[in-house]
């Protein structure tokens with residue numbers, strides 16, 4: 001294992017200037033849960049490690065009905081799982097966090113790290129896409145906002161430029177009559193990376209049947225996390241019927257472009273996308289119609305090992 005010099009930033013400005021000074025020889029760490037694995041394997045061998053984990057302003061979480069949710073990049077997976085306003089207003093995100101590794105990892109792993117690691121299988125990513133997350137990026141030239149669905153450019157690749165840091169993620173406030181659900185398929189159950197994950201968020205007009213808004217996020221079925229846009233466009237503005245949900249689930253299967261790997265074949269993944277899209281839409285619809293699910297119910301559904 002190659003040695004590195006450990007640098008701890010106390011402010012965002014300090015972190016950016018350290019990254020500028022050391023360029024490609026430096027790597028940011030937050031919770032270090034991805035970093036330590038890759039460093040031990042020799043995949044990442046930075047000369048300098050810049051820890052941003054002690055910049056307290058990056059750990060804040062706030063929610064208001066007008067502005068929605070603001071998540072500092074250092075918010076941990078444990079924060080996402082347990083925060084009362086996230087459980088209440090973005091239940092698919094809390095459920096996704098609960099499906100993630102074990103409690104020790106959830107206490108360290110950050111939402112910013114999960115996003116910037118850009119794994120197609122990152123568990124928070126389908127739910128964040130489905131909740132229309134926007135990313136705040138700060139760097140030497142100031143700040144910019146990028147929608148999460150434009151943030152990923154390939155497996156492990158993002159739009160982040162040299163010395164840029166993801167500082168915050170914002171989710172708009174949920175519309176009235178909204179339901180959401182995340183399901184991760186993982187044959188070995190909990191404590192495993194997703195073979196695939198699906199998050200659906202649906203909002204209805206009034207208390208009726210017409211779809212006002214829908215977003216479906218898919219994980220581990222393409223080089224980056226994606227939205228099932230053909231499935232979404234079948235549902236937008238339409239009266240939702242069981243037949244329409246079945247058609248949308250079939251469209252999501254076509255939206256997915258998975259590969260074979262150690263966790264599953266492409267064919268299996270495509271079949272599972274259809275099943276999980278149907279399942280998440282049905283449950284989310286039920287919630288949007290006024291039948292809420294408790295966090296415990298969501299958590300119990302969040303990891304499905306077998307069918």
Ligand SMILES: Cc1cc2nc3c(=O)[nH]c(=O)nc-3n(C[C@H](O)[C@H](O)[C@H](O)COP(=O)(O)OP(=O)(O)OC[C@H]3O[C@@H](n4cnc5c(N)ncnc54)[C@H](O)[C@@H]3O)c2cc1C
Nearest residue numbers: 030031032033034035101109110112113114116122123166
């Ligand atoms: C045992 C184990 C189990 C795991 N299980 C799961 C799982 O079930 N689901 C899942 O999705 N993941 C899982 N992971 C992966 C990992 O925990 C997550 O990706 C985690 O969210 C990474 O966050 P971190 O803060 O630890 O990132 P770090 O390891 O600190 O960083 C990860 C990457 O992101 C970059 N980075 C971090 N923060 C920022 C920032 N704010 N701005 C710019 N770049 C940044 C780093 O430079 C690095 O490239 C697991 C890992 C381990 C070791």
